[in-house]
Amino acid sequence: MLPKKLLLICSLVVFGDIAFARNKPNILWITIEDTSPKFIGCYGNKDARTPAIDQLAKEGVRFTNAFSTGTVCSPSRTALITGVKTYETGTGNHRSNYALPAGMHGFPHYLQQAGYHTSNNAKTDYNVLNEKQFIADAWNESSGKAGWWNRKPGQPFFSVFNYNDSHQSRTMTDAYPKYVKNVLDELPENERISENAFEMPPIYRDSPEMRKQVARVYNSLKLTDNKIAKLLKRLDDDHLRDSTIIFFFGDHGEGIPRGKTNGIDLGYRVPFVIWFPPMYKHLSPWGEGGVVTDELIDFADLAPTLISLAGGEIPAYMKGRKLTGPGRSPQTDHLVLSSDRSDNGIDMVRSVTDGRYMYSRNFMPFMPEARYIRYMEISEMKQQMRKDLAEKKLDNLQSSLFADRPAEFLFDLKNDPWETKNLINDPKAKAVAEKMRKQLSASLLKSRDVMFLPEYEIALISGKGNAYEYRLSDQNYPMKEIFAAAALSGTRGKAIAAQQVKLLTNTNKIVRYWAALGLRSQNATVLKPFGKEIIAGMGDEYQPVSITCAAIGYEVFKNETAAANLNKSVNSDNAELALMSINYLLYVADKDPFIETIRKVQKAENRFSDESKSRNYKVKAACMDFLGSLGLVPNNPDFAE
The missing domain is CATH 1.25.10 (Leucine-rich Repeat Variant)
Incomplete structure (x- = not known):
């Protein structure tokens, strides 16, 4: 027989879990595309105009060390929807459509089992074979009309809204007149950010031509912020704000050159905020409004976290942390991230970060950071950079984007946020480099990173089975x-x-x-x-x-x-x-x-x-x-x- 004190503790835990399960929060998930925290006001950019996002951060919990597990949309979304790293599923290559194990579902499937209405408005791009079937299994509805408003009365909801106004197409790839039509013309004149109203990143030449391009980032984010404000107003108008936990984040790092598709901090790090209503403030282990945390998180953590919040059962194949709710996981001191093929540009990078330092191992360094990827080459911005390179107008850092890469990068993000100085051969950084090398090797061996197979081989395996099980x-x-x-x-x-x-x-x-x-x-x-x-x-x-x-x-x-x-x-x-x-x-x-x-x-x-x-x-x-x-x-x- 258990001692009375221990029996009381066990009873409190059991009844606490029952009470949590009966009082399930609504969950709103707002994602934006191709965005670095460097371009958002609450992360310190005084030139940005993102009041809706900033207000969420002011009242919520802002994460300074949140990372995508990939650097381009579809692999990033595979990790988000499955809760499994792409180097385990074999889905690291952008738009590759390879098979998953039969028992691996999109995580909203488990929220449905816990009684939730799940809706997705409307981006999928999950990078898996039989995507239509996968989507139907995960969502009650997935379309441009989907939302919490279609659930049964009183049913808890998990609703995703994805805004693509900050996508690379708007910030660099679309022809400039299309950007004007889809972004600038959608903004009142007093909300537009001019080409001389911001500090130029040092990785780009400070010229009128390049300022014209970087201004697109600021204006695209302003339009995104306006749309987020409208969504939050609808939540308020439906009297649901007081029962809804809000997640806001970017799907991977910045979309302009050297960010998206590159396995460095600018490609991985994302803005990330969780907002808790007073009803659920007890679920925040970080405290209440206006909190800033440097806790390390990545996208593999989100699926188990949401299943936990919903009171569901987390499948064994999900290895990410539970960030909040009952049974919160211990914190980690480092993350392992990955970047593979993007469109037609093959690559393989594996990275380790502790938040301050970013160590990246380039396994195909004969290709530059600004490698040939058609979706970037058609942009005025990339063409201007190549023109400036040919005319010898770029400094050593800017021109290095077009040169062979070293085998390793090591950047001190605290003192060098734009990753301008590779410290890999700096004697003062030797201990950090060695530690991260060992962490990376141990992790890749333990996870049995299947992306060390050429894509040719993964495609053959997917025709008969799946890479996830093959690698074991x-x-x-x-x-x-x-x-x-x-x-x-x-x-x-x-x-x-x-x-x-x-x-x-x-x-x-x-x-x-x-x-x-x-x-x-x-x-x-x-x-x-x-x-x-x-x-x-x-x-x-x-x-x-x-x-x-x-x-x-x-x-x-x-x-x-x-x-x-x-x-x-x-x-x-x-x-x-x-x-x-x-x-x-x-x-x-x-x-x-x-x-x-x-x-x-x-x-x-x-x-x-x-x-x-x-x-x-x-x-x-x-x-x-x-x-x-x-x-x-x-x-x-x-x-x-």
């Missing part, structure tokens, strides 16, 4: 061996190159792939002694290896067979292999032997019948980037494909 078998996926090879990629020098050359004959095809990819990041002088081995690698039976070796064989050794092989792989009937090939060719000096093949592939219609829309788009977009880089097609929104 060491027979399928010898993670330690693969990671050891991948860990060499980006580290430059003859000794490392010799190790990579040796791995080109490994019995594991993925190890050989990482050996070849690592060699692609070496400079020509280092590679010269290894010509025989690299040319031999062009005959590898695993195509990601043979294509990568051919790219090196052509660029470094001027091998004619390599050029022929690359022309063949560009024209492959496999979209992932074609995209890999074109991305390699975007960064070679002499593109002439490939122009006609690229033209042919770009003009072909619907070459890839399986998931044809996304696969055709990314290959054709890469072709357009190739041709655009040579001035053979215009770089403007009318020639996006």
Whole structure:
């Protein structure tokens, strides 16, 4: 028999949980797109005009260390909706449409089981196979008309509203007249932010042409803030504010160059506020209105948190923290984040942050931060940056965006918020760098990061099963061996190159792939002694290896067979292999032997019948980037494909 005191404590816990379950809060989730905290008033930007967001923060809890788990919309939303990191589900590549396990649902499914009406207005973009079925399973309604107003009387609700006015299309990609129509003309003249009314970020040249572009960010956010104010007024008018917990956040970091698609703080960090009504103030472990917390959170934490708030049962596959409510999880001292392919621009970055420092490991550093991504290349802003680069008007920092990356970045965000000084070789930062390297390696090995497979392989796996379960078998996926090879990629020098050359004959095809990819990041002088081995690698039976070796064989050794092989792989009937090939060719000096093949592939219609829309788009977009880089097609929104 339990002692009376312990029995009383147990009873209080049980009755407390019952009372919590019976008094379920409504939950309103407001998301905006492509936004860094640097451009919002409550985060210290005195030039911003975001009063609705600022008021939520003034009355709520503002997070200074909230991070997306990806740097572009669809992978970020996969993590949000599943509560699982994309490097576990294999969904890190933007618009990839790969399979999830049968038992993995969108988290609103579990809120429905707890009695909630779930509505989504209206963005989905979940980056999974059979998305329509996935959406139907998660939401009672998902449309531009969805909202709390369609629930049963007295039923608790979870309602999501997504505002896309701050999306990259408005802030840089749309032609300027379209921006004027969709943003400026929607703002009263006295609410518009002029081109000289803000401090210019140091990562961009301070010129009238660039100010014209950055002003788009401020005005797009002002329009977004106005729409948020209208939504909150409707909540008030429906007399629901006193029973609704409000979450506000961005879907990933800033949309203009060097933010979105890049695995650094500007790509990951998001504005994040939770507002608690007096009825539920006891659910805030941070205190009441106007609180600022530096607690580390990322998007994998949100699904378990909301299921907990709803009184539902959290599935075992969700490993994120419960931020509030019964059984709040202990805080963490670091987060692991990821960035992979965006549209046609392949990449792989893994990062660790403790809030102050951001450490990023670039596994494909032969491509610059401002790499070719068609959706950016068609923008006036990116074209102006390339023009300024060609005319030598950029300073060392600004021009570095177009150069090869180092294997590692380390930024001190407290003293260098715009990430202008890489401290990776600074003796004073050695201890921080070493600590974060170890944290990253331990996390990737534990999670068995499946994105170390080339996308070609993930697509094949998804045709038969799913990457999430595939990665759990060491027979399928010898993670330690693969990671050891991948860990060499980006580290430059003859000794490392010799190790990579040796791995080109490994019995594991993925190890050989990482050996070849690592060699692609070496400079020509280092590679010269290894010509025989690299040319031999062009005959590898695993195509990601043979294509990568051919790219090196052509660029470094001027091998004619390599050029022929690359022309063949560009024209492959496999979209992932074609995209890999074109991305390699975007960064070679002499593109002439490939122009006609690229033209042919770009003009072909619907070459890839399986998931044809996304696969055709990314290959054709890469072709357009190739041709655009040579001035053979215009770089403007009318020639996006």
